[in-house]
Amino acid sequence: MADPKLLKADLCVIGGGSGGLSAAAGAAMLGLKVVLFEKHEMGGDCLNYGCVPSKALLSAAKAAHAPREAARYGVNAPPATPDWTGVKAYVRKTIETIAPVDSQERFEGLGCTVIREAARFDSKDTVVSASVRVKARRIIVATGSQAFIPPIPGLADVPYLTNETIFSMPDFPQHLIVLGGGPIGLELAQAFGRLGAQVTVIEMGRALARADAGHAALAVEAIRKEGVTILEGYKAARLSGGPGAITVHAEGPDGETALHGSHLLVALGRRAVLGGLDLEKGGVAFTPAGVTVGDNLRSRSNPRVWALGDAAGREQFTHVAGWHASVFIRRAFFKQGSTAASLPVPAVTYTSPEIAQIGLTEAEARKTFGDAVKTTAFPFHENDRAIAEGKTLGEAKLVLHKGKLVGASIAGDGAGDILQLVSLAMSNGMKLTALTNFISPYPTRAEVVKRAASAYFTPSVFGKPARTLVSLLQRIP
Structure with missing residues (x-):
């Protein structure tokens, strides 16, 4: 050679x-x-x-x-x-x-x-x-x-899918069992559920654990209402079976339960x-x-x-x-000085509703900064575009420390696109006022960000000191 x-x-x-x-x-x-x-x-x-x-x-x-x-x-x-x-x-x-x-x-x-x-x-x-x-x-x-394939007893002996094989599998699953309740697991669980499969998700902790807890709960509950079974606090202890007939023995709060499915998707991280x-x-x-x-x-x-x-x-x-x-x-x-951490990293889970976040969640911010953290939010059910389209589940939440944006989480239809307003502001060091000082076309969902930011200033703009000042200014001809 x-x-x-x-x-x-x-x-x-x-x-x-x-x-x-x-x-x-x-x-x-x-x-x-x-x-x-x-x-x-x-x-x-x-x-x-x-x-x-x-x-x-x-x-x-x-x-x-x-x-x-x-x-x-x-x-x-x-x-x-x-x-x-x-x-x-x-x-x-x-x-x-x-x-x-x-x-x-x-x-x-x-x-x-x-x-x-x-x-x-x-x-x-x-x-x-x-x-x-x-x-x-x-x-x-x-x-x-x-895809990370964990050493679960029996997993190596049963046929399983990963993101590399699920999009081309020959037969549609009658009952898809998903190991992992993270973004990949829940996105695919909801998709196959909507396409007609019975779907069960096994998650040993909280589903969408890295997302804002309240917003994760909104998405999980919405997916459950569509018929997907999501078992939180359950661990796959062992697997058995063969093609078309796979059994997952899962340990949960009430002991061990056997789940029977036609296909198995492993979505436990990468x-x-x-x-x-x-x-x-x-x-x-x-x-x-x-x-x-x-x-x-x-x-x-x-x-x-x-x-x-x-x-x-x-x-x-x-x-x-x-x-x-x-x-x-x-x-x-x-020869510039950019680093991997120079900009905050946005993340989106593309379930319905979507969950989009950047920077710290409220829980992470409170762990870091304690009681100095404040949040301001605006719900989708008060947004006129969301009302007109019948997509009112969700909210925009901004997380602040000493008046500075340190994070945001948005749950709702189109959350990933809406988040980019906050991403632009945080990445360029803009003050929170920047999210209030622009004309938002009406009606659009992205207005929830402006309304959330404006809500933070409501007490100071319309509070007693402001009313007193306006009263005094009115005396000026």
Whole structure:
């Protein structure tokens, strides 16, 4: 076998997901020589198995659910008849529509050398694959993450699904059992419930545990009302059975119960993909969470190496991976001081209702700042657009410390889009008054943010001191 071809590069990127592609594109457009490795699908998990297919599936599920709500609008609609083959085709079409943006052809057009092979470190400045050997000035590890499969007795012996397989499974599940009540678990639970499956979720703690407790409760209760069983405080102790007949023995407050389902989805979190990289040869320190990096995303043990996205062991969001790429470009090529923590990170759970949050939740803020924390909120049931559309469940809550925005949580229809007002304000250090000092078009849901911010100032604007001042000013001709 011939020796691998030697290439020299300014930047070598391992991983063609959101972070790796963004960094590779930025470097290439700056005229640098870039080599990009991707052993699976271009676009990574988000495009092929995560954000894109899940949101397409949720859209199909919303369409299936719509006739059930039609009567309250005075519309008589026949029940929907979901077709799993057709739904999968819609999911696939969505992926294919977006895929050209992440394609090998596009990146080769930008000037990148794209190698569709597994890569590994051979030394501190060299990466090798089956056909090439790349000596690079800088190396990025952006290998993403994959579903965490826990060592539950019997799990290895029964067929199970993850986000990588559920969107293409041949048969629609009659009874889907979901292990994990986090965002992925509940989004898919609600989607399959709306498409006609019986669904049971097993969560050992509180469902949506990282969300504002009150807003999480709104979403959980709404999903339960649609017929999804959500068992909080239950742990999967062991599994048994085979294809089409899986039993989960779960331990809960009332002892052990046996749950019987046709399909099993494991949605218990994700772990960074670092296997096969030979990080030790590259002098790259790491833990199971990811490459050990500083807030600048640079390896603490090998300054040539950077880690972006899930491989950096931080928040696991596509938009965070994109931000990491921006931090890398700014620091490595423009010598700016951006860090991974320079901006607050928003997160959205795309259930109905959606839950969107940024910064600290109320509970986290009180744990940090104690009684100095204040909140101000405005409910969707007082928003005219929400009333007109019949989507009045939810509220916007702002969390403040000494008058400064430190977090926000919004539960309700379109919460993820509405949150961006708060994200803009927090990211640019704006005062709370900035969320009151603009004209909000009427009627829009985003007005809930302005109304929540305005509510904070109501006591001072319309309180006794203000009334006294206005009374005195009225004496002036």
